[in-house]
Amino acid sequence: ISVAKITKKFYPNSINDEFDITCKNISETILCKKVKFGYNVLIGENVKINSGCSIGHNSIIEKNVRIGKNCKIGSSTIIRNSIIKDNVTILDxxxxxxxxxxxxxxxxxxxxxxxxxxxxxxxxxxxxxxxxIDRGSLSNTEIGKNTFIDNQVHIAHNVKIGANCSIAGQVGIAGSSILGKNIKIGGQAGISGHLIIGNNVQIAGGSGVIRDISDNQKVMGYPAKDVREFLKDNK
Known part of the structure; x- marks a missing residue:
């Protein structure tokens, strides 16, 4: 409680997400001329968007956001409190x-x-x-290089996902879990909070992960267990 009270005192806007009153229509801003904008795009103050990017219709990029080169932002998307590196695609x-x-x-x-x-x-x-994708509480939420995330996925605060991962639709990852590199997660799987998932792990669709998983494991079921063990138990 004391940490929350102190943080709130120094960062009063960190509790409730009010809309960014600095946002202006793109015609009122000065940004890189090599960026394509759809209709009704709003941009906050101190936003930086690099060349080769496109921002879809009705999207909002709030103050202080950084977007790297050659990024594609879909329509009706909202980005705040974020750093987007080069060659990232964020769909509608x-x-x-x-x-x-x-x-x-x-x-x-x-x-x-x-x-x-x-x-x-x-x-x-x-x-x-x-x-x-929720921003972090006292640390950042991070998505590693070359990680592809399907539709309707939720990633909670403080989650860290390594490079080269693929996450199928409707997966939910609870807060503060750390995922390694080269992980594959099937659709509708759930990962509980504060877990560590190792490198090269494969999680079958519909699984529920409630314990740490070491490197190179293939798991399925609820609670998620080794695939061979699951199949043996469910003959």
């Missing part, structure tokens, strides 16, 4: 960098936990339509 209807789902009960009232971190999406990633 995504929300990147909103506050996470963090609160603590005290005296029969829920108090929101401040979120002062950011979202960092590294080079050559793709984020599917309708996906949401």
């Amino acid at each position: 209807h995504c929300v990147i960098g909103k506050k996470g789902f963090g609160f603590f009960p005290n005296k029969n009232k829920n108090h929101r936990y401040p979120h002062i971190g950011a979202v960092i999406i590294h080079e050559n990633c793709e984020i599917g339509s309708g996906s949401t």
Whole structure:
């Protein structure tokens, strides 16, 4: 509670995500001429968008966001509190960098936990339509290089995902879990919070992961277990 109170004092806007009042229509901003903008795009102050990018219709890029070279942002997408590196594609209807789902009960009232971190999406990633990535609370949420994320995936605050991962539709990853490199996750799988998932892990669709998984494992089921063990138990 004390950490939350101190953080709130120094970062009063970290509790509730108000809309960015600095946003202006693209015609009122000065940005790189080598960027393509759709209709009704709004841009906040101190935004930097590099050459070769395109921003789709009705999208909002809020203050202080950084977008690297050759990025493609779909329509009706909102990006705040984020750093997007080069060659990243974010499809339609995504929300990147909103506050996470963090609160603590005290005296029969829920108090929101401040979120002062950011979202960092590294080079050559793709984020599917309708996906949401929450910014970190006291650290950042990060997506590693060349990681591809399907539609309707939710990634919670403080999650770290390594390079070269592929995550299928409707996967949910709870807060503060750390995923290694070269991981494959099937559709509708869920990963609980504060777990460590090793490198080269494969998680079958529909699985529920509630324990750490070491490198090179293939798991399925709920609770997720070694594939051979699962098949043996479910003959």
